[in-house]
Amino acid sequence: MKFSTQQRTNVIIATLIFMGILIVVNILSYQLFHRFDLTGENEFSISKSTKRILKDLDDIVTMKAYFSEELPAELMLLRQEVSDTFDEYKNYSGGKLKVEYVDPAEDTELEQEVQMIGIPQLQFNIRSKDKFELRNGYLGLAIMYEDRKEIIPVIQSTRNLEYDLTSAIKKVIRSEEIKIGILTGRGIWDLQQEMTVVGQSLGKQYEVEEVSITSGELIAPEITTLIIPSPKEEFTDRELYVIDQFLMNGGNLFVALDNVVVDNNLQTKPVSTGLEKLLKHYGLGLEQSLVLDVSAEMVSFSSGFVQFFSPYPYWPKITPAGFNSESVITSKLEALVLPWAGNIKIDSGKLGNEQVIILAQTTNRSWKADYPPNLNPQQDFSPPSEGQPYPVAVLVSGKLESFYKGKEIPQKEMSEAAVEAVSEELKGSTDNARIVLVADGDFMHDNFIRRFPDDGVFFENVVDYLSLGEDLIGIRSRGVTDRTLQEISSSKRNAIKYGNIFGVTCIVVLFGMVRFWSRRKKRFADEL
Numbered sequence: 163m164k165f166s167t168q169q170r171t172n173v174i175i176a177t178l179i180f181m182g183i184l185i186v187v188n189i190l191s192y193q194l195f196h197r198f199d200l201t202g203e204n205e206f207s208i209s210k211s212t213k214r215i216l217k218d219l220d221d222i223v224t225m226k227a228y229f230s231e232e233l234p235a236e237l238m239l240l241r242q243e244v245s246d247t248f249d250e251y252k253n254y255s256g257g258k259l260k261v262e263y264v265d266p267a268e269d270t271e272l273e274q275e276v277q278m279i280g281i282p283q284l285q286f287n288i289r290s291k292d293k294f295e296l297r298n299g300y301l302g303l304a305i306m307y308e309d310r311k312e313i314i315p316v317i318q319s320t321r322n323l324e325y326d327l328t329s330a331i332k333k334v335i336r337s338e339e340i341k342i343g344i345l346t347g348r349g350i351w352d353l354q355q356e357m358t359v360v361g362q363s364l365g366k367q368y369e370v371e372e373v374s375i376t377s378g379e380l381i382a383p384e385i386t387t388l389i390i391p392s393p394k395e396e397f398t399d400r401e402l403y404v405i406d407q408f409l410m411n412g413g414n415l416f417v418a419l420d421n422v423v424v425d426n427n428l429q430t431k432p433v434s435t436g437l438e439k440l441l442k443h444y445g446l447g448l449e450q451s452l453v454l455d456v457s458a459e460m461v462s463f464s465s466g467f468v469q470f471f472s473p474y475p476y477w478p479k480i481t482p483a484g485f486n487s488e489s490v491i492t493s494k495l496e497a498l499v500l501p502w503a504g505n506i507k508i509d510s511g512k513l514g515n516e517q518v519i520i521l522a523q524t525t526n527r528s529w530k531a532d533y534p535p536n537l538n539p540q541q542d543f544s545p546p547s548e549g550q551p552y553p554v555a556v557l558v559s560g561k562l563e564s565f566y567k568g569k570e571i572p573q574k575e576m577s578e579a580a581v582e583a584v585s586e587e588l589k590g591s592t593d594n595a596r597i598v599l600v601a602d603g604d605f606m607h608d609n610f611i612r613r614f615p616d617d618g619v620f621f622e623n624v625v626d627y628l629s630l631g632e633d634l635i636g637i638r639s640r641g642v643t644d645r646t647l648q649e650i651s652s653s654k655r656n657a658i659k660y661g662n663i664f665g666v667t668c669i670v671v672l673f674g675m676v677r678f679w680s681r682r683k684k685r686f687a688d689e690l
Contacts, residue, residue, distance in 0.1 A: 208250055211633040212328045216251060219258035223331060224306045225251075226262045228276050230299030234286050237301065243320045251327065266300050279304060280313040303327075307334045325637045329367055332633065340629055343373035343385040348401075348435065349394025351607060357391065359611045363622055368629065375404045378574025387414040387629045390437070392603020394423060397436040399572040406440060406565050410589035414596045414628040417441070418603040421450055421504045421533075428537040443565040445518070446556060446599050447507035452535050453478055453552045453601075456527040456545055459499045459614075463539045475543050476535070477501045480522045480554070489557070490632045491623045492521050497616045498555075502537075504601040505530065505552035513558060521598070522555040522620075555600045555620075562595040564588065598624050 225248065229241055248261045266273045277283060281302030287295070303314040305327075312330040317323065342364055344353055353361045353372055364370045373381060373388065378400045381388065388408055397405075409415055419437060422430045438448055455478035460471050479499050485492035508518055527549040566572075567590040604610055605617045623635045 208247075208254065208324055208328075209637050211636050212251075212324060213254045215328060215332055215633060216255040216259060219255055219331075219335070221307070222258055222260060223255075223335065224260045224262065225327075226264055226304045226306065228264050228266050228281055228300045228302045228304070230267055230286075230301070231265050232297065233299060233301070237286070240317070240320065241301075244317055244323065247320065247323055247327070267298065276300065276302070279311070281315050284316065305330045305334050307331075310334050325634065328637055329634055332630075333367055339369040340367075340386050341382075341384050342368040342370050342625065342629060343381065343388045344370065345388060345390045345393070346372045346374050347376050348397055350391055356607055359608050359618060360391075360606055360621065363618060364625065367626075367634070375401045378404065380404055381408040381413065383411065383413075385413060387416060387625060389416045389418075389625070391418050391606045392420050393435045393437065394420075394433055396434060399436075400574050402436050402440050403566055403572045405437075407589055409562070409595055409597070410564050410592045412592065412594060416598045416624055416628060418600045418606055419448055419504075420502070420603045421448055421601075422452065422502060422535070424502050424537065428539075430534055430537065432533060440565050441597075441599060442509070444558060444562050444595075444597065445509040445512035446558065446597070447509065448504050448599075448601060449507060449530070451504060451530045451532045452476060453503050453505045453524055453554065454529050454531060454543065454545070455479070455524040456549075457481055457484075457525045461539065465540070472539055474539055475545075476531075476537060478503055478524045478528065478554070480524065484523050484525060484551070486519060486521050489519055489521055490635050491557070491627050492555075492620070494636065495616060495620060495623075497614070498522055498620050499605065499610070499614045499617060500554055500600070500602040501604045501610060502602065503554050505554060506556050506599060506601050508553065508556065514560075517558055517560040519557040519559075520553045520555075521557055523551040523553045525549070526551050528552050554602065555598070558597045558599070559595060561591065561593050563591045567591065596628055598628065 227244070227248065233241060252259050252261055264272070266276045273283070281300060281304070283298050284301060286297055286299050301317050303317060305312045305314075312334045314326055314330060317326075344357075344361075346353075351357050353370075361370060371385065373385065375381065378398075381404060385408070388405070390405075405415070417437065419435070419441075420433050423433055424430055432450060441448065454475035456475065457479050458473040458475045459477040459479045461474040461477055462469060462471050463474075464470075477499055479497060480495075482496055485495050485498075487493050505524075508520075527545055528551060529546050529549050530552070566588060571586055571588055605614070606621060611618045611621070619638055622638060626632075626634050626638075
């Protein structure tokens with residue numbers, strides 16, 4: 163079959179038009195980048211917060227990916243996924259983000275330089291010529307802006323990659339570090355021994371400083387947020403004054419307060435720190451009781467040589483229905499376990515509706531146990547016929563007055579050599595107070611925060627909200643994976659059970675009957 167000149171010309175023109183369309187589409191797809199993500203939480207797309215941060219970059223940020231060319235097969239897929247994420251970041255940065263790929267193994271001096279900045283040399287098993295060889299390599303990242311840099315030593319997965327990248331970019335473009343203070347003394351856990359997880363998570367984004375107020379000195383104004391994690395002893399009046407004035411002078415407070423201490427034998431001791439009267443003045447009370455909830459965490463106990471697991475109502479498990487859906491702190495959380503939590507009483511006479519937000523509360527099948535509570539896990543936990551939800555985490559913001567307004571200022575201890583009285587000016591109120599109170603301090607301890615990662619997400623969300631803003635919270639909360647089953651009533655449960663047992667059978671029988679009558683009707687029609 164021969165083509166005429168006109169036909170050949172038409173084929174060439176059509177081919178050129180098709181190629182032109184492909185080129186235009188390719189150019190537009192680069193400039194108008196978009197990808198479709200059908201997962202429930204858009205897990206494979208970068209968040210709006212990241213897009214906003216990238217769009218607002220005012221100068222060039224450089225990401226140097228120190229990746230080895232030869233990687234095991236399982237890491238080659240990871241490398242490709244990471245590269246795809248980098249490309250997406252570049253597209254949304256408007257040209258302000260540069261990505262460079264470097265293999266340090268090709269340069270001995272570069273290898274030393276990379277290791278000096280904190281990217282370690284890794285060892286991989288690589289199959290070559292039907293045998294395994296042990297080789298060195300790198301899979302780290304340096305993010306640089308002006309004379310500052312942030313390091314991600316090893317990229318192990320893409321699960322939290324967006325949070326790691328965006329938080330590093332946000333940190334490196336800041337001209338000054340944000341300081342977070344963690345109070346010490348008065349029975350508070352040691353940051354280096356009992357709250358290492360908290361310390362490490364904060365250190366990624368903030369400069370963390372342990373704050374002692376036993377000397378009576380006021381807290382440095384550079385501290386943005388003061389965390390008070392589960393004190394067990396009474397504060398002096400001067401120490402309470404220091405905390406009060408920190409709040410009045412624009413600082414933020416994150417208080418996690420226990421009203422009882424529980425030992426390994428489930429014996430309790432009441433706690434009174436003096437913070438209770440301070441918080442009560444601000445409109446937040448903490449009752450001397452513990453909250454129990456039908457929605458409870460499974461806990462392991464030992465009885466003699468026998469170990470058993472049981473739902474433990476003294477460890478209420480907050481589910482999505484108990485979180486404030488309008489607060490960025492909790493809107494995407496799926497679980498929060500608060501061991502031996504109390505409940506918060508909100509004084510509506512002191513706090514208006516616009517000032518207080520309940521971040522988390524138990525279910526309406528909760529009840530209270532007054533002190534001293536019976537913590538025996540083998541007792542018959544019988545909830546009352548009518549329970550009620552109890553607030554366990556609350557945010558207060560807006561105008562507050564000092565506890566010491568109109569009172570004499572407590573003086574710090576002075577040495578005998580100090581004869582001259584030191585005058586201090588009391589700050590009587592603030593219009594921008596922000597306090598987060600959680601009716602439990604145990605959740606910050608390593609033992610619990612390692613077991614319940616969602617508690618760590620809640621903790622970091624609170625600190626970010628108070629200190630940094632909302633950008634990183636939504637990114638971090640996307641990694642939450644605790645899909646708690648919703649509790650349903652007995653009638654619904656029975657309906658589902660018997661529906662599964664008899665429903666399918668009834669459907670098959672009904673289908674058979676319809677089929678039988680249909681065929682019978684058709685046969686009669688044929689006979690006629």
